[in-house]
Every structure is written in C-alpha cells, then in structure tokens.
Amino acid sequence: MEPETAPNPEGEAPVRIRDEDGDLERDFIARVENAIAAEDAETARALVGDLHEADLGAVLEALDPEERDGLIRLLGPDFDWTALTEIDETVRNEILESIPNETISEGVRALDSDDAIGILESLDEEDRDAILAGLPLAERIALQRSLDYPEESAGRRMTTKFIAVPPYWTVGQTIDFMREEPRLPDEFTELYVVDPRFCFLGTVPLDRLLRAKRPTRVEDIMGEVAHSVNVEDDQEDVARLFERYNLLSVGVVDDSNRLVGVITVDDIVDVIEEEADEDIKRLAGVGDEELSEGVLQIVRLRSSWLLVNLVTAFLSASVIALFESTIERIAILAMLFPVVAGLGGNAGTQTLTVTVRALATRQLNPGNAWKLIGREALVGICNGLVLGSVTGLAVGLIFARPELGLVIAGGMLANQTVAALVGILIPLTLDKLDIDPAVASSIFVTAATDATGFAAFLGLATLLLV
Amino acid sequence: MEPETAPNPEGEAPVRIRDEDGDLERDFIARVENAIAAEDAETARALVGDLHEADLGAVLEALDPEERDGLIRLLGPDFDWTALTEIDETVRNEILESIPNETISEGVRALDSDDAIGILESLDEEDRDAILAGLPLAERIALQRSLDYPEESAGRRMTTKFIAVPPYWTVGQTIDFMREEPRLPDEFTELYVVDPRFCFLGTVPLDRLLRAKRPTRVEDIMGEVAHSVNVEDDQEDVARLFERYNLLSVGVVDDSNRLVGVITVDDIVDVIEEEADEDIKRLAGVGDEELSEGVLQIVRLRSSWLLVNLVTAFLSASVIALFESTIERIAILAMLFPVVAGLGGNAGTQTLTVTVRALATRQLNPGNAWKLIGREALVGICNGLVLGSVTGLAVGLIFARPELGLVIAGGMLANQTVAALVGILIPLTLDKLDIDPAVASSIFVTAATDATGFAAFLGLATLLLV
Known part of the structure; x- marks a missing residue:
C-alpha cells in the first residue's frame, strides 16, 4: 500500500505519516510532539491540520493525555471534531472531560448527526445535557430524538442529511437540482424517493441516474426493492441486510414508514467490525474492554x-x-x-x-x-x-x-x-x-x-x- | 425490517420468502421443494427465477443435495450463477461436483471476474483447468492471471470491470460517454482516472461528477488522495484501509503502478466478516470450519x-x-x-x-x-x-x-x-x-x-x- 503523506510545513518533501504496515511513523509523531511542547500553533496546523479524520484520530491516540489537550488547543477552530469519532471510547472520554462543554457544543455543531451522536452517546447524561443546551434549538431537538432511540439501534447510526426526491421528477430535473442546491450532503451515492407524505418508496443509485436519459422519470429507474429498516432495529440486523444484498445504503423509517434518515455502508463496515469484536471478546470474558483502558x-x-x-x-x-x-x-x-x-x-x-x-x-x-x-x-x-x-x-x-x-x-x-x-x-x-x-x-x-x-x-x- | 417477498406464480399475493428475523420462510422452501419434486420448471422459475443472488443462495443451502441439483437443472439458463458465491464453500463444492464442467464453464462466463474467481478458487486444480479450458481465450487468460495471485490477496478480490477515464476529459464528455457506452459495469460509484500509461491517478466519486459544471476537467474534481493497493496485498490490509478512510473503492495496481482492477466496499464487507470469523474460530481451534461440513x-x-x-x-x-x-x-x-x-x-x-x-x-x-x-x-x-x-x-x-x-x-x-x-x-x-x-x-x-x-x-x- 502507498504510505500516506502530509504536506511538510517547511516546504520540503512531504512528511510520511504512516509506514508500509499502515502504522504511524514515529518520526511524524515526534514532530507533532515537538510542536505541542513548543506551543507552535503554525507548525502543528501545518502537520495535522489537513489530515484525514482517521489519521488525526490515530495521532491523538498516540499522544499522551496532556499532549492531546495541547494539540486541540493549538488547532483551535481548525481541529476536525470528526476525529473524535475515530478513536477509542476511553481516549475520547478523557479528551472530552478536559474540554469545556461550550467548546464541545461548538465543535459538535459542525458535525453530521451520526458523528455528533457518536460523540455524545458515550458521555454521561449531565455533560450530554450541558452540551446539547449549547446548540441551536433545531439541532438540539434532532440530536435529542436520535439519542432517545435504543443504543446500537438504526436510529443512533443514521444520518439525517440525505437527498429525497419525488417519484415524478425527471432525471434532468433531479440533476439540475443537485447542481444548484448548495446544501447537499458532503458525499452520497444514492438518492431516496419519497411520496408526498414522505413515505419511503425506493433508492436511485447515482450510476443509474447518470446513464438515464434526461426525460426519464425517477420512479422508472428506482431500485426494484426499497430496502429499509425501522429506527429501532438493532444495528447487527441492519449489518446483515447490507451483507446479504451488497447494499450501499438503506432508508431508516419510523413506525408510519416515513423516511427519517439513512445509514450508509461506511458506517456499517464499522458496525460489522464492532459486532465481531464484541462476540470474540465476550466469549473470552473481556466484555467491551478497549485497548486504551487503564x-x-x-x-x-x-x-x-x-x-x-x-x-x-x-x-x-x-x-x-x-x-x-x-x-x-x-x-x-x-x-x-x-x-x-x-x-x-x-x-x-x-x-x-x-x-x-x-x-x-x-x-x-x-x-x-x-x-x-x-x-x-x-x-x-x-x-x-x-x-x-x-x-x-x-x-x-x-x-x-x-x-x-x-x-x-x-x-x-x-x-x-x-x-x-x-x-x-x-x-x-x-x-x-x-x-x-x-x-x-x-x-x-x-x-x-x-x-x-x-x-x-x-x-x-x-x-x-x- | 421489511420481509422480502417474491412474485407468486399463481398471480395471488406475493409469497413471503423471509420472516421478520430474516430467516427463510419454511412455507416458501416447501413450495420450492414441491416444484422440484414435480419437476415443474415453470413454477420453479416463477418462485426463484427473479430472486436476489443472496436469497437464491440461501434457498440452495436450505435444500437437500439432490434437490439442489434438481433446482439448478430445472432453472437451466435462468439459474443465476452468482448465487454460488453467496453460499458455504462445502455446499458450493458439492454442487459444482455434480454439475458437468462444460455447464460450469458456460455459467462462469456470464460472471464478473471477482465472482468467477470466488467460484473457481475453491475447486481442485484439475476441475479448475477443465472449466477454464471451456472459456474463450481472453477470459481464460484474465481469470488465470487472477488465480496466479496469492490466496486472500487483493488480486483475487478485485473486479477487472471498471470505468477508466483520462484526466483531461471534461465532466460533460465523461457523462456523455457513460450515456452512450453500452458495456459499462452493472453498478459503480466511482470512476478511475489514469494517465496514458494506465498509471492510477485517482478516483472521481459520481456525486462530485454530478455536481460539477460540464466544462470542468476530471482532474480538477478528482479525490485528493489516490487510495491504491498492490495486487499482492493481503485482503485484511485492504479492509483496514477501507475502514480507516471510509472508502467506497480502491484501485488495485501492479508493481509498475498500472491500474489492473478495483475492489469495492461490498466485497470488503464480506472480507471483514470473514477475517473476524477466522480469528474467532482459530482462537477456539475450529480453524476454517463451515457450518455445512459433515x-x-x-x-x-x-x-x-x-x-x-x-x-x-x-x-x-x-x-x-x-x-x-x-x-x-x-x-x-x-x-x-x-x-x-x-x-x-x-x-x-x-x-x-x-x-x-x-x-x-x-x-x-x-x-x-x-x-x-x-x-x-x-x-x-x-x-x-x-x-x-x-x-x-x-x-x-x-x-x-x-x-x-x-x-x-x-x-x-x-x-x-x-x-x-x-x-x-x-x-x-x-x-x-x-x-x-x-x-x-x-x-x-x-x-x-x-x-x-x-x-x-x-x-x-x-x-x-x-
């Protein structure tokens, strides 16, 4: 595999951040540590500011607790909060405990709902309520509703940012809408077709949309089966559905079949890993132990x-x-x-x-x-x-x-x-x-x-x- | 979850094929068994002819060995060979052993390369060679090359059907190409950008393509990092890359960085499940045992x-x-x-x-x-x-x-x-x-x-x- 690199602050050759085995380069961590020790915000930002959330998460895990706080302070508004969804629960909670709740509220506000839930759900109720209180009303209500669903349920894993279109739209109309609408999800692979009551009718994969003629109606290129799960379904059952039918996403519906969110395959990859890990560890009597625990x-x-x-x-x-x-x-x-x-x-x-x-x-x-x-x-x-x-x-x-x-x-x-x-x-x-x-x-x-x-x-x- | 249904041959309400737990309906299996016993090809085709490959695979697993052969014979050319990639290795090999090699050659010919490899790799060398000999030269060479890669390597898991475009194409040109070209993969979420020597430059997710203006050049909307793996990389390492960076697909390159195939996330979902299963079973000393073994x-x-x-x-x-x-x-x-x-x-x-x-x-x-x-x-x-x-x-x-x-x-x-x-x-x-x-x-x-x-x-x- 190609080793990942980061731009070098001094404009030299890019700094390697991972070796061929995919482990973080010790040298890279050392540079980050030096920047933190010297309180050099500029170098810190140059080193980790543009990292993928998974790499930034790995960097945080590799640092000592005080260094973690130092790095987050140095990065300030440039800190990518999604990195917190990529790390061990223990490390995450340690970090969150040392950050003021108002700062967390501001960080969480920028996140997709599923990422925000991932951060909030492991906190105790008091901190959670304090953070939610710092959010605008609409967001607070949406997150609170997700948190009301059972743990490990579809409602907790779904994102509420998705593109819903009516069945009678044409392909041309849909494409034009996507070109013009600024508030689309960052990444998506399918559109979701809903009736006027927002009942879930089916999905349209983007490749079908691209291959269809502009006058074709959306309902004519919709997938044959509308794979959906209920908000309260267990994430493990959702994962089996993805595995069985090789899905890219499923619609999450409430009890009246209204589409309230979607779950995408990248989240399911983590669920499968998590569930297998749970089984293997429970069989050995090490419950839900994480590697970073004391x-x-x-x-x-x-x-x-x-x-x-x-x-x-x-x-x-x-x-x-x-x-x-x-x-x-x-x-x-x-x-x-x-x-x-x-x-x-x-x-x-x-x-x-x-x-x-x-x-x-x-x-x-x-x-x-x-x-x-x-x-x-x-x-x-x-x-x-x-x-x-x-x-x-x-x-x-x-x-x-x-x-x-x-x-x-x-x-x-x-x-x-x-x-x-x-x-x-x-x-x-x-x-x-x-x-x-x-x-x-x-x-x-x-x-x-x-x-x-x-x-x-x-x-x-x-x-x-x- | 919504129970899956199949069209009813008698034109009544659709037949339920799975119950709420996702298990196959006993009643549905009984109907299929009756059709096989009566050698009623029409009913068999109506019942399982349009099933998703995963459901057809589950039906095959639920039948007795003689019934399996009977069903495949009844379906004839309507049998979906990808179903064989969805079942236990033991059951698959039992089925393949009872089918003449020429029939298998014909079935394999219709498959994507990764599915064909999935079927061929568990056979012994003699049968495998006989089946390959029944294929057209080009396909034979391509499959033989994949089989030459180590077991559980990226080369075995990749599909060789993907869309490669040059970096200087515009978005409009690319979309028009996709509308006109009939020989595209059945499903895809990304395009792969290659230079004239077919070196891998990066991927373009379809959502970016759809949101970009027609005159934009492909290289300008390409992802920042070209995630690629070597053909010989272990599938477990590939899976970690998908997990870490939430990928939809990676390019598979040979030693001279030429793009020879792609691996998509739906295959990786199976790899993750497989690898976790392997760990859990090996720890308990039940090696690679499958549930259908004697x-x-x-x-x-x-x-x-x-x-x-x-x-x-x-x-x-x-x-x-x-x-x-x-x-x-x-x-x-x-x-x-x-x-x-x-x-x-x-x-x-x-x-x-x-x-x-x-x-x-x-x-x-x-x-x-x-x-x-x-x-x-x-x-x-x-x-x-x-x-x-x-x-x-x-x-x-x-x-x-x-x-x-x-x-x-x-x-x-x-x-x-x-x-x-x-x-x-x-x-x-x-x-x-x-x-x-x-x-x-x-x-x-x-x-x-x-x-x-x-x-x-x-x-x-x-x-x-x-």
Missing part, C-alpha cells in the same frame, strides 16, 4: 469474570471431593485431572464458538437447529472415541495399568459427548431467552463439562480400580 | 486440535507427577487442581484474545507494544492478588487450614502473573515470526499457565504443608 478498570472487568469462573471451579472441586478416598488410595488419578478438564473444556469451546458465530451470522435458525444438534452429538461421540482410545492407550502403556487406561478412556468419552451437547444447547437456550450467548455460555459449558468429566472419570475409577 | 470432516479437524492439546495436558500431568508423594499425603490438594488450571487458563485467554484482536485491527504496533506488556503484567499481578486472596480465604475457611489457603493464594498469584505475561508475549512473538497468532497461541498459553500454576501450587504445598 489497569484498574481492566482488573475490575476481568477479575469479576474470573470470580464467576471461580465458582464453577469450586463446583468441579466439590465433585472431586466426593471421591477423596479414591484419590487417597490412587494418587496417580490426580495426575490425569488436567487431561480430563483440559480436553473437555476445549471441545466445549469449539462447539460453543461455532454455535455462537452461526447464531450471530443468522446461519443457525429454527430450520436447521435440530440437524446441527444431532451433528454435534455425533461429533462429540466420535471425538470421545478418538481421544479416549489414544489417551487410554497412552495411559495404559505409560503406567503399565490397562485398567487405568480404560477408566480415562471412559471418562473422556462421557466428557466429550457432554461437551458437544452443552456446547450447542446452552447458547441456543440463552439465545431463545434473549440473553447474549457470547457472554454467558462459556461459564455454563465449562461447569457442565468439568463436573461430568470428573464424575465419570472418578466414578469409573472407584468402580474398577478400588 | 461429521467426519469436522471430527478430523477438531480432534487433531484436541490431540495437540492432549500433549500439553500431559505436560501438566508430568508436572503434577513430580509431586506424587505430596498428593498421596494430602489428597485434598487434588481437589483444588480445577481452580488452579481453570483460572490460569481463563486469564491467559483473556489477555490472548485482547492481544490477537489488537494485532488484527492494527491497534497494537511497535509504538505501544512495551506499554501494553507492562500493563498486562500489572493486570496479572492485581488479578492474582484479588483472586488469590478470595480463594485463599475461602479455602482456608472451608478446610479450616489457613496454611492451605496460603498455598493456593501463592499458586494463583504466580499463575495469574504468568498467564498475563505469556498471554501477550506469545502472540506478539508469533506475529513477529509471521505465524498467525490466532491459530497457535492458545496451546502455548495453556501449557505455560498450567505448568507454572501446578508447579507453584504443589511446590509451595511441599514446602509448607509436608
């Missing part, structure tokens, strides 16, 4: 997850306690605990992960759920047979006690079968109960596989070896 | 991962074996094994997941690696102190043996610290060695946390309790 906050989040797991670990411990006298007589059994617990846990995680992803991507549905449950059960039994025989053979040979091999083989067969079954049944059940299966499943799955694994292994040992 | 294939994939984990479990077992006489004397210790192994493993997975995602999204880079290693070490120590004291207190009280509480607390402190350190150091090292950290990290992390956890716990027990 030690204490991380410890709070992670240790509370680990404490929940501690409870399930004590559950396994109490299963083992039932067989204390068996272990006292055959201490060798304890050596095999990591094998029982480790492989059961891993197998459960495999099934669980496949199930959680299939639910998230809507590939798993009532139509194929039973088929997949049957398949997982079979996979569990087969894995149990494979792993059980390998482990049984190894253990039997190493300890020269074939009956010990038999015991571990039986324990693993039970363990693997249960792991596969709970690995799919638990997330399916949680999903039915409207609980995010990515968050809660792994605790139950581990508890179930550990408990049955130890019970089967030690139970068999007590029967056959004692 | 039991035996799944057992093969998953059990080989579990067998690798078996080796690390035996490693932990051998650590425990060193302390056999201690366990024989104090069998109670074995009860606490799940606590030591479980919490170490979970903590390691937390750090590992955060690190793997930060590497994948390019948030973790040489500039902040050391800072994050330090942070994780601190988090590990704090978690160890929190969990160690909770567990130590609980164990000391439950067993009325304070010294046992001290032993488990010490073991957990060691375990948590090591878990945090290896959780970040192992993926960083693998990444440096160009090994995908999502695949291999968890084995090493588990092995390291288990081994040190048991060694610390049992070592302390031997010192203090025996």
